Amino acid sequence: MISVVGFRIMPRKKRDVFYNKAKQMGYRSRAAFKLKFINEKFGIIKAGDVVVDLGAAPGGWLQVAKELSGGTVIGVDLQKIEPIEGVITIKGDMTSPETQQKIFEKVEKVNVVICDAAPNLTGNWALDHARSIDLAKTALDVASRLLVPGGNFLVKVFQGDLYQGFVEEAEKRFSRVYTYKSPASRAQSAEIYVIGKGFLTTKIRKGDVLDVTIEGIGKGGDGIARVDGFIIFVKGAKKGGRVKIRVTDVKPEFGFGKAEK
Incomplete structure (x- = not known):
């Protein structure tokens, strides 16, 4: 602990209202509230939706997705996800055909794909940003193989030079695309969420x-x-x-x- 003028400075997690609230409510991460805010504004997950969470560990988004849909929720991650009641977890690489086949062995269709994954940070901002965009592109490609027509997509990215290009790529695949910084994101964080609604299976695009x-x-x-x-x-x-x-x-x-x- 560090003391300044007689006042004890608490570690950031201890001062974080969403961190404390998550612990009180039994969520596995403060990120649970990010999904709650996003869904309240954009209605990505509806009752009965089949939801796939890519890079789902430790499972905070899985908990919220299950609350919101009440239907089948599947979490995919290279790490083992501790069991969550009513949630299916798959340990594997989200990009592999074998992992995607395991998803379709559980469900016939996927209505929503979400991804709050982040790359391992190096401290080199340009490199971390590029890795974030690459991860988001991977999630977008996987979502394009899983989603039914009209399905929804949500992914976290870091803002930077490559950010707008990724948004434009999402706009080619969805009828509506939004960007949003959740109130539960830390003010100093460069993370922002890209939301795609209405997955398009046709190659026809606006302006053609x-x-x-x-x-x-x-x-x-x-x-x-x-x-x-x-x-x-x-x-x-x-x-x-x-x-x-x-x-x-x-x-x-x-x-x-x-x-x-």
């Missing part, structure tokens, strides 16, 4: 220009076109016409477009 045939008219009066089986609603288009359109929005199961002038 396409030549399409209007096959029919929807109930709302918009033309209906199909590109590789993906439906695009085209405002004001007439049935039977061939038209060049610009995609204005993409959802997991359909998109919207307007005719190019």
Whole structure:
């Protein structure tokens, strides 16, 4: 302990309100409150969702995910995760096909993938940032193999030169992407969370220009076109016409477009 002018300075963990609250409530880490805040704002995990937590040890996020979904929750980590009631744990490399196959042996679909993992820190900020982005990219790639159309994704990254590029990569795979610093994150921390909602399985993206045939008219009066089986609603288009359109929005199961002038 260090004393200054007669006052004892407590270690940071002892002064940390979320650390103390986690101990009182039985959570394995203060990070549990980060997920609580994020889910309250963005609704990533809903009742009944199947959730996979990548890099899940020691299990704070698994505890919260189980509370929020009430459904199947699977934690994956290279380290052994001490048992949590109602939670499935898998010891293995999240990138390996064998580990991913073990997940699908437990469930037929995954609605949400979350990842609060961080690289081993070296103290070299540029290196630590690059490792954080590389880990987040790995989690994004794994999520893309696991998620159902419309699924959600959450990952922690460190801010830096490579951060915006990662956000843009996430935007290619989800209909909506948000960034958020949780109130439970320490003020001095460079960590930020990237949230992807509405996983896209189509290669069509907002801004694409396409030549399409209007096959029919929807109930709302918009033309209906199909590109590789993906439906695009085209405002004001007439049935039977061939038209060049610009995609204005993409959802997991359909998109919207307007005719190019």
